[in-house]
Amino acid sequence: MARKQVFTKHRSLFDRNVPGTTAVLAKKTVAVAGCGGLGSTAAIALVRAGVGHLIIADFDRVEASNLNRQQYFTGDIGRKKTAALSAHLKKINPSLKIVCVDKMLGPKDIQKLFTKADLMIEAFDRAESKQWLIEAWTQAFPDRPVICGNGLAGIGNTETLRVVKFSDNVYFCGDGKSDMSIGLCSARVAIVANMQANTAISLLVQK
Template sequence: MPIPTREEIYAALEERHGRELQKKLSEASVAVCGLGGLGSNIAIALARAGVGRLHILDFDIVDISNLNRQQYFPEQLGMYKTDALYDTLSRIAPYCDIQKDCVKLDENNIPGLLEKESIICEAFDKADQKAMLVNCVLENMPEKYLVAGSGMAGIGSSNTITTKRITKRFYLCGDGTSDVEDGMGLVASRVLICAAHQANAVIRIIAGKYEI
């Protein structure tokens, strides 16, 4: 089958999401920082929902240890995650405007790199890097919405993973405590729950539903 036209895909999305919400989604611009278990799943959920512009950022390459939970394929091993996920997102949502930046984010480059997007997803794996991004965005870009994830290791109950609204523009998803450094590995199902919380928080912000 030929790939559907932009209009055909938009019409299908509009039918499912409603005209008003789909217009907001298609006009939205979201940055996903870190393309591991959280970020790759968040980006795919947002692309499927018809978010108009995605900015994906990571510096790492696809490793065999990623395949248990991250949205990559064995033939993509060794590729930069930005390139691999760009390919996958382009197949899912061929008319999504995707910007990829293969870069390690730090306090100096974050304000410039994330300037355009109104909503930023923190999807790193290391705790100190999560804190760095969150502090940098909140200190330097108070007009942005920020959706972070913390605590999703292991196979604990799904129901302990929540979305909290810490301040007006800062949302935090996860159970807050399950640390991968405590020896609990990351499992696809539970990482997906946290990623879905983050993606849904983003979609609710886009829809103007700010309460949790």
């Protein structure tokens, strides 16, 4: 395929985006901590919107039990989540710049690994992990937003799902109360993940 054809094909990916956003988002870097239901779904939304740089972090491998809500396929089972997700994202936009962090994150990693990120999508499962990430992020990068998932389990009423600005640069997306013990449904998880992505896009474009 000729170079001109490749460029035209790539450019058409974003022809239907909100005018004026593509050029801005192409220069932005978003960190995604956790590549499960929230992280994998939010990452796809961000790439489709035109975000040009991602840093994705997860230590885990894809399991069959992930497939009800996470953006993977049966052929991905056994692969590192970062590798599988990176491959899928590059199929959407081959020009995407992506860094994969294959490790279990801790508070000391945040400043070192995410210095180039304009904002953070928090996509962990455990409440204690969410807490230390928020604390570490706001301490390391007080002027950069962190967008968290908070309450996404179950099915049904979506009117309880909202975006709450907790403090200057901390946002919570979800219902704020549902516990994962009641089960996870792809539709509700995806709504919250896309709320995170939508909030991120809005903040990035405003900067």
